[in-house]
Amino acid sequence: GFIGSPSMNFAEATVTENSLSTAYFSLAFDPASVEAVDVGDEVTVGIRPEDIYPGGTRVEVEDPSSLISTRVDILEPMGDEIFAYMLLGERRTSMDQSRADDQLLMSVDPDSTIREDTDVEVVIDRGNVHLFETASGEALAHGLSPVSADLETETTADEDD
Numbered sequence: 001g002f003i004g005s006p007s008m009n010f011a012e013a014t015v016t017e018n019s020l021s022t023a024y025f026s027l028a029f030d031p032a033s034v035e036a037v038d039v040g041d042e043v044t045v046g047i048r049p050e051d052i053y054p055g056g057t058r059v060e061v062e063d064p065s066s067l068i069s070t071r072v073d074i075l076e077p078m079g080d081e082i083f084a085y086m087l088l089g090e091r092r093t094s095m096d097q098s099r100a101d102d103q104l105l106m107s108v109d110p111d112s113t114i115r116e117d118t119d120v121e122v123v124i125d126r127g128n129v130h131l132f133e134t135a136s137g138e139a140l141a142h143g144l145s146p147v148s149a150d151l152e153t154e155t156t157a158d159e160d161d
Contacts, residue, residue, distance in 0.1 A: 009048070062127055063127045069088075082112060084106045086120065104122070
């Protein structure tokens with residue numbers, strides 16, 4: 001497992017033709033960019049708390065995900081940062097940390113305006129997403145390659161030939 005503090009966020013995902021699809025969100029992804037990954041594979045996505053940002057943030061995220069809807073459950077002040085525990089989906093916390101894929105832990109500045117029990121949209125810095133083989137835990141990729149904006153429409157564009 002991953003050693004670090006705070007813990008990395010983990011979510012099980014299925015590789016599709018153009019994304020990593022978890023139970024609660026999808027990340028644009030080109031399977032051809034990672035040699036050991038094929039469409040249909042089950043992988044584990046790893047995201048550090050400092051690589052998740054409030055949507056519309058002033059922080060410049062070079063390769064952000066689409067907006068992900070969350071609900072702020074708990075704010076934990078930790079001196080020079082605040083850990084925000086965000087609930088996904090039906091917004092029920094999963095106290096079983098071995099399967100906490102219905103929540104995200106985000107690190108924010110102490111002067112953040114985020115409040116508990118509020119809905120917040122967040123983005124993930126795709127350039128810092130980690131991919132692991134689910135069965136072995138072996139690292140497959142550190143950072144997702146940028147994808148073209150028309151990745152999702154490539155299959156329909158090919159039909160014009």
